[in-house]
Each structure stands twice: as C-alpha cells, then as structure tokens.
Amino acid sequence: MPYTELITLCGFSFLAGFIDAIIGGGGLIQTPAILFTLPQYPIPTLIGTTKIPSLFGSLMGAFQYSRRVAVLGRFIAPMMGIAFCASWLGALTLTLVPNSFMRPLALTILVSVFIYTLLKKDFGQGTPRAVTERQQRQRMWLMGVVIGFYDGFFGPGTGSFLVLGFIALVGFDFLKASAHAKLVNASTNLACTLFFASKGYILYTVAIPMAVANLSGAFLGARLAILKGNQFIRVFFLLVIAATILRFAWDLTR
Template sequence: MDYSTILTLCGFSFLSGFVDAIIGGGGLIQTPAILFSLPQYPVPTLIASTKIPSLCGSLMGAFQYSRRVVVIGKFIGPMMAIAFGASWLGSWTLTRVPNSFMKPFALAILITVFIYTLTKKEFGQVVHQHVSARQQRLRMWLMGAGIGFYDGFFGPGTGSFLVLGFIALIGFDFLKASAHAKLVNAATNLASTLFFMSEGKILYAVAFPMAVANLSGAFLGARLAILKGNQFIRVFFLLIITATIIRFGWDLFD
C-alpha cells in the first residue's frame, strides 16, 4: 500500500466528513472510495476500516452542534444507548446473513422522502411543538433501535434517516435534527467500531489517517451548517438523498 493511495483516501474521507456533518450520507463517498482503491482486501475488512473515520467525524460533528444547539439530554442519552446496542446487534447479524434485501427497501423509502421534502417547502424549516414529552421519548427510543440496527447491518444513509426521523416524528427543524442525529450516529459508529475491532477486521494503517481527515472535514461541515441554517441544510439534504437514490438504484439494476 503506497502513500499516494492513503492520501487519496484521506481526501475522500475529508469530503465524507464534511458532507456527513451537514446532513449525513458521508458513507456514500468514503465507502466506494476505499472499495475501489484497495480491491485486494476483503470487502468486510474495508467496510470495517471506515468505521473509525466515521466515528471520529460523528464525534466532531456532535461536539460542534452541541455547543450551539440545545439538545434534549434526558431523552437523547437513553436513545444513544439503545442505538449502540442495536448497532452492535446489526453488525453481528451482518456476519451471519446477507444484507442484499435491504437495498430495495431503503431505495423505496428514500424516493418517498425526496418527493415529500421537495414538495413540502416548510418541511424541517421550523420546530413544531406538537409532540408530547412522552411521545418524544417513545419515538426517539424506537428510532434508536430501528436505525441503530440498520446502521450496524447495512449503513448507507443512516445520518439522513436520523435527520428525517427527528423532523417527521419529533418535530425538529433541520439544524436541531442534525445536532441530535450526530449524537446518535456517534453511538452507532462506536458500536460498529468496537465490534469490528474485536473481530480483527480493521486496517489501522488506513483507518487512522482517514480518521484525521474525516474529523477535519466534519469540523468545517458542522460550522458551515450552523452558520448557514435550515435552508442550506435542506438543499444539502435533497442533494444527498438524490445521490443515495442513484447509488442504490445503480447497485440494484446494474
């Protein structure tokens, strides 16, 4: 493995962290890059090696958002714990069953989300206080279980799904949803990282440099999202959902 390959992967990882900090979906950039650059390694090993960079980016994004956006601490802590356990279970399940059936399901959801977000201009622009505290708690915990398992088992689009859930089910705007999504995504990435470390599947010579790059991109992305606000994040959300739809569609029909 030469230095030029590592530098190239760091460039993609920086872009991945930048995009992921704004609205999620950074895995669409980072994962294909490492699969293409290091074809001599098994796919599970390459996927596992992206988990440390993703974890670092998520932690940086969570830190930046939490300094400027009010977080519902009493609910988000248990949600992160649930998401952690669900992600570990998803990663364990991935080592035992194929995950190909998830792609058509995820593609259908993403197309629906894209159409709804495009046609509903007010979607995610303001905070709607129409959900009771009890309902918020229940919905957040169910989201943590479902999306946490999805991230450990399949992965692409997890950040975007979390943002969507916080907007549609909890009533947050894009900025508040992104802040909470980063915290939960950090928990799911930590679970997957620890699982794959225990399985000995991570290429640390690649993972650590990519982690530094991803963290740097996440720092800039989160600062930009906070500075520009909801409308900017909405546009980015639509772009990433479009890219995810194209990616899943290509995988399904190629």
C-alpha cells in the first residue's frame, strides 16, 4: 500500500478518535474513509479493519474519563458483559441476514433525537432526575442488550445512542453519560474485533497504524471534553447527530 494512503487513513482515524471520545460518531469519518481509500478490498475486511482502531480509541477514552468522572462500577461491569455478548450476536446475525432496513429506522430515530435535544436546552446539563438504583440497573442492562446488538449488526451512531440512553433513561448529564458510553462501546468494539479477527477480516498492517492515530485523537478529545464540560459536549452531540442524519439521508437517496 502506498504510504500516502496509509497516512491519509491515519489522519482520518485521528479525527475519528477525537470526535468519538467527546460524544461518539467517529465511525462517520473512519468507515467512509477506508471504504473510499481501499475500494479493492471486500467490505467485511474493511469494516473489520476499522474495529481495531475503534477499540483502541474507546479504551483510551474510557481510561481518561474514568480517572475524572465517577463511574457506577457495580452496574456498568455487567452492562459491558451483556453488551459484549449482544454485539457478538449482532455481528453473527449480520453474516446471516441483510441489515438494509436499519438505515431508514436509524434515520427516523436520529431526527427525533436531534429535534428533542435542540429544543430542550437543559437536556443532559446536570438536572437531577428521580431514577432509583434498581431502575438504573435494569435500564442499563437493557441498553446493553439493545445497543450492543445494534453495534454488531449495523453500528453507525452507537456512541451517540449510548449517550442518549444514559441521559434519557438513567438520568446522567452529558459528561457522565460520555464516560459510561466509552466503557460500553469498548466492550462492543472488542466483541466485533474478536469476531472479525476469527473470520480473517482484518488488515493488520493498516489497522495497527490507524489504531495508534485513533488512540491519540481519543486522548485529546476526552481531555477536551472533561475540560470544557456539559455545554461543550451538548454542542458536539448536536453536530454529530446532524452529520449522521445527513449521511444516512444521502445513502438513502443514492
């Protein structure tokens, strides 16, 4: 592979890691970049290759957040295990049935999320919600099943859906939601990585340099999000959701 192509992919991977660490959505940058740059390879191989940098970036983001944001360890650990299994099952299901119906469904949900977040100024800004520990546990584990399966079966927007779920269902603010989302996303990325690796769908000579770039971007993105706080993350959330909507809409009209 020409070094120019690898350098280009690493640049996109750095940007993806930066954005993903703040609010999720790095796949919007990284996946199209590799599909466009390396069209000679099968799509499963390219998707599998992006999972390693996504995993590295998620782990870095999770590490940075966990050092500065209180994490519900007794709830999040089981949720990560549930999400791991659900993601593996989703990836396996993808090899058996098409996922074309997911794009219009995800588009509808994202448009609703964007409008709601835009209009509700205090959404995710630290306003306490009356959610009991039992409700938190049940809702987090249910999210692990649903969003974990979604990540393995389809994927785009997983980080944003996790953040939304932690805010709307569990009562977190944006910063705390992002911290927990990174941990869960790391477990789903690990499941997908192991699945694609077992099928031989990874270009390691491409994945490893991209992983280093993604990790570096995630380090800076997480530090910036922690420094700037909830309002900054909210703006990024709206931008990422808008970009996801545009991408899905473009795909549907092609």
